[in-house]
Amino acid sequence: MPAEFWFGVEVFLNGLMAGVMYSLVALGFVLIFKSSGIFNYAQGVMALFAAQTLVGIQTGLVPFSHLINAAFGTKVHHFGWNVPTFAAILLTIGVMILFAIIVEKLILKHLVNQEPIILFMATIGLAYFLEGFGDLMWGAEIKKLDVGIPQGGNLWVEESTAFLGGEGFYGFYLDTLDIVATVIAIVLVTSLVLFSQYTKTGRALRAVADDHQAALSVGISLRTIWVIVWSIAGFVALVAGVMWGAKSGVQFSLSLIALKALPVLMLGGFTSIPGAIIGGLIIGVGEKMFEFLIGAPFLGGATENWFAYVLALIFLVFRPQGLFGEKIIERV
Amino acid sequence: MTDAAMQESYTTPDGRKIGGVVMEMKNITLRFGGVTAIKDISFDIREGEVRAIIGPNGAGKSSMLNVINGFYHPQEGEVWFRGEKRGPMKPYEIARQGIARTFQNIALFKGMSTLDNIMTGRLIHMNSGIASQAFWKGPAEREEIANRERVERVIDFLEIQSIRKTPVGSLPYGLQKRVELGRALAMDPELLLLDEPMAGMNVEEKEDMSRFILDVNEEFGTTIALIEHDMGVVMDISDRVVVMDYGAKIGDGTPDEVRRNQQVIDAYLGVSHD
Numbered sequence: 001m002p003a004e005f006w007f008g009v010e011v012f013l014n015g016l017m018a019g020v021m022y023s024l025v026a027l028g029f030v031l032i033f034k035s036s037g038i039f040n041y042a043q044g045v046m047a048l049f050a051a052q053t054l055v056g057i058q059t060g061l062v063p064f065s066h067l068i069n070a071a072f073g074t075k076v077h078h079f080g081w082n083v084p085t086f087a088a089i090l091l092t093i094g095v096m097i098l099f100a101i102i103v104e105k106l107i108l109k110h111l112v113n114q115e116p117i118i119l120f121m122a123t124i125g126l127a128y129f130l131e132g133f134g135d136l137m138w139g140a141e142i143k144k145l146d147v148g149i150p151q152g153g154n155l156w157v158e159e160s161t162a163f164l165g166g167e168g169f170y171g172f173y174l175d176t177l178d179i180v181a182t183v184i185a186i187v188l189v190t191s192l193v194l195f196s197q198y199t200k201t202g203r204a205l206r207a208v209a210d211d212h213q214a215a216l217s218v219g220i221s222l223r224t225i226w227v228i229v230w231s232i233a234g235f236v237a238l239v240a241g242v243m244w245g246a247k248s249g250v251q252f253s254l255s256l257i258a259l260k261a262l263p264v265l266m267l268g269g270f271t272s273i274p275g276a277i278i279g280g281l282i283i284g285v286g287e288k289m290f291e292f293l294i295g296a297p298f299l300g301g302a303t304e305n306w307f308a309y310v311l312a313l314i315f316l317v318f319r320p321q322g323l324f325g326e327k328i329i330e331r332v
Numbered sequence: 333m334t335d336a337a338m339q340e341s342y343t344t345p346d347g348r349k350i351g352g353v354v355m356e357m358k359n360i361t362l363r364f365g366g367v368t369a370i371k372d373i374s375f376d377i378r379e380g381e382v383r384a385i386i387g388p389n390g391a392g393k394s395s396m397l398n399v400i401n402g403f404y405h406p407q408e409g410e411v412w413f414r415g416e417k418r419g420p421m422k423p424y425e426i427a428r429q430g431i432a433r434t435f436q437n438i439a440l441f442k443g444m445s446t447l448d449n450i451m452t453g454r455l456i457h458m459n460s461g462i463a464s465q466a467f468w469k470g471p472a473e474r475e476e477i478a479n480r481e482r483v484e485r486v487i488d489f490l491e492i493q494s495i496r497k498t499p500v501g502s503l504p505y506g507l508q509k510r511v512e513l514g515r516a517l518a519m520d521p522e523l524l525l526l527d528e529p530m531a532g533m534n535v536e537e538k539e540d541m542s543r544f545i546l547d548v549n550e551e552f553g554t555t556i557a558l559i560e561h562d563m564g565v566v567m568d569i570s571d572r573v574v575v576m577d578y579g580a581k582i583g584d585g586t587p588d589e590v591r592r593n594q595q596v597i598d599a600y601l602g603v604s605h606d
Contacts, residue, residue, distance in 0.1 A: 191466075199465040200451075200458045200476065207441050207452050214439035217401065218515065219427035219456035228462065 006164045010172045011292045012285060017178035019284020020185045024240040025257050026264040026276040027189065028233040034271045035209040035229045036108070038119045042127035044258025046096075046234055049134040051241030051250045053095050055145050056138040058088040063137045085147050089238075096234030104227045112222070131255065140252070145245035151177045181243045188239060189277055192232070196273070205229060209271070263312035269322030278323065283308045341379075350571065351379030353415075354555055355400065355523060360409035362395055369395040370406065371579040377523070382549055382556045384566045384587075387576035388599055393559045394436055396576070397525050400557070401433050402426040428456050432521035434512045436528050436559075442501035446511050449500055450486055453518030454479040486514050490544060506537045510544075517548060524548070526558035530565055538562065542569055567591065575599070 025047065032040045040046075056063065060079040069075060083091070107122050154176040162171035196202035207215045208225045216222065241250075244257055260283075268279025287307045295303030315322065341351040355377040362370040369392045377383045385393050398404040400411065402423040411418045413429065427433075432453075441449050458479055460472040487493055490510050495503060500511055509529060516524055529545065530538045546569055548554050560566050566573060567587040575583030575590055577599040583590045590596055 195466065198476075199468070199472065200455060200460065201462055201465055203444075203448060203452055204455055206444055206448070210441035210443050211439055213403075214435075214441060215452075216403075216423040217427055217433045217435075217439065218452050218519065219424050220452075221422075221424050 006161075006172075008289075008292060010174070011288050013172065013174060014178070015285035015288035016281055017174070017182050017284070018288065019281035020182045020277075021178070021240075021243060021280075022257075022260050022264050022283055023277045023280030024181070024185050024188075024236065024243060025261040026268065026280055027192070027273065028236040028240065029258075029261060029265055030268075030270060030273055030276045031192075031229055031233045031236065034273075035205050036119075036226055037116050038123060039116075039270070040233065041120065041123040041258075042130055043233065043237060043261070044255040045127045045130045045134070046099075046237040047241035047244070047257065048250070048252070048255040049099075049130050049241075050092055050096055050234065050238035051145060051245040051254060052134050052138040052143070054088055054092045054147075054238065054242065055143045055245075055250050057083050057091050058085060058146075059143075061138060066139060067136060089147075092238055093235055096238060097231045100227050100230035100234055103230055104223060108226050109223060127255075131252075142249045142251040145242065145250050147242055147246065149177055149180050149246055151175065151246065154179060177243075177246055184239065184243070185277075188236070189273065193273055201228065260308065263308040265322070266312040266315050267322055269324040272322070272324035275322060275324030283311065286311055344571065348380060348550055349553070350381045353377070354379040354413070355557075356412040357396075357399070358410045358412065360396070360399060360406045360411070362392070362399060362404055362406045369579055370399070372409075373576070373579075373581045374409075375574045375581065375584055377555060377557055378572075379555055380549070380553050381571040382545070382558070382569055384570035384573045385557060385559045385576065386561070386563075386566055386573060387582075390578075391576040392579040393576055394527055397433065397527055397557070397559065400523075400525060401431065427519070430520075430522035431525065432516035432519040432523070433525040434509070434516050434527055434529060436531065438505075438508050438512055440500045440508060440512055440515070443499060445497045445499055446492060446503070446514075447483065447487070447496045449511055450483045450514045450518045451479065453486075453515040454483060456519060483518055486518050489517075489547070490514050505532050509533070509541070513541075513544065521554060523555045523557065526556065526560075528559050528561065530560060530562055538565060545569060 025043065028043045028046070029040060032038055032043070055061075060081045060083065062068070062076050062079060065077050103126065107126065108119075111119055111122055152175065153173045157174045157179075158171035160171070164171075196205060204215070204220050204225055205228070207218065207220060208222060212222060215225075240257070241254060244254055248254075264276060264279040264283050266279075267282055268275030268277070287304050290307050291301070291304045295301055295307075341349055343349055353376045356374075357376070358374050360370050360373050361368065373392075373396070385396060387393055395404060399406050402421050402425070405420055413431075418426075421429075441452065444452075458475050460475050464470065465472040487496060490513065492507065492510055492514065495507060495511075500508060503511065509531075513526070513529065516526075526545070530541055533541060542565055545556060545558070549556055558570075570587055572585060573583065573587055573590045574581060575593070575596045577595075582595045582599060583593045585593075
């Protein structure tokens, strides 16, 4: 087998892992859309805010330090302590749960019977607000996120695959961070699916996603369910924020990963958790393989930027509900 | 009957015990903009009885159930449950108080299986928190198994074992109605509200459904309020009947009394109103 082929396999594997990273972001959207019909424009910003909070707690940043300094003329920036990673993660989860409670109390509760478009606009407002609030609280400079995940090409993989492809082939270059992200994503999705299928709260979440009126008449409190869903989405946002933040630093552009999640959602459907995964994998692999096979040789490269969106456009024309979206069972 | 007599329990000829008043509607008026759906209606439901609410289409019967259920709030009037005046409550709070409901147009969770649908009826009796559920082993698992047992008994009772795992959206109408009844039963309600449980069924299915309703009433002593159009069924299974027409109450009493009420006969035969 020529080295070209194995290089192609490497591109495929990297595509799979890139796809997993996209899926992580798409998952947050699916969770909220499934149970409340709201497209949460703020999901990307939630990932950014979660990552900022994690770094801030970990490195002992003083929240709102710029504000305090400007108001009182002090020069505080750090508390001077460093919080161990595990504790920082738990505290950040607590912050995201608090965020979910506040969003429910101030926004969702008041817009319960409105059209979905109005709720969507509310999330746009929430996105801008949270962005500014995050910058105000933790500062807008680029921060380095370090949760102890090693980065850089994985030497073990490189060495063990070097024998393929003969001379001049150096083995698969797979970033360790990507490998860790894949494992974490698999664990996260599996637990979410198990939780949704077999536990009582998972059943309640599916019930609310199906029929609000029926859920009310069975004694399910919609407000409690929304707090739970937004908390889980916040947790998913934290995981996505950590993975992407470790890759490219915690900065404003982190919130733009939400844009990449849109083609994933269009492919996988807005209401399916497995769909978000498979859609992400298809986009990730498709992107990289297209660039490798057609983009670089024939089209001058840089096709990665637009391939996902063109693919999503095609899907919109021929299969708007995505591969797995919405219920297919309907009795006429 | 006198007021005092209303509070006394008595035993029916076929051995069921009917207790005192469990739910009372006092002067309920419900308006939607310019339309008055319910005009100053008062009636009561006694513990353990089968109370039918009948009337021509558009009389306001489903609206009345929605008022009992908490989906609509009457502009005037009071609802008394178990001897206490009920303040404004959300539908899910009312469900937790012990009032279960089926809907005219079937409100099942179409994407979930029969078993899952009926399990959602047990939600109000299950108390484990999220953390113990995420951990699963221990209290959450035990609770799930115990409630699953109860649901299996409901499934046996309604004879729907063969469709336990079928997604409810793909079931025929008659079976969907039965699953919805199962979900309401799983809630262990004190008061069961049935909105046209026999709609769209043939004679055999109606007999099955009547048998289930009567069994529930006899075995568990559940109070039942049902809206129904089939006069034969109503006369056969109910203890007392309320008749509504154009939002007003035109009859209230035993099936025999109501059958002979001239106003009721006129309403059904379509004699024009002034």
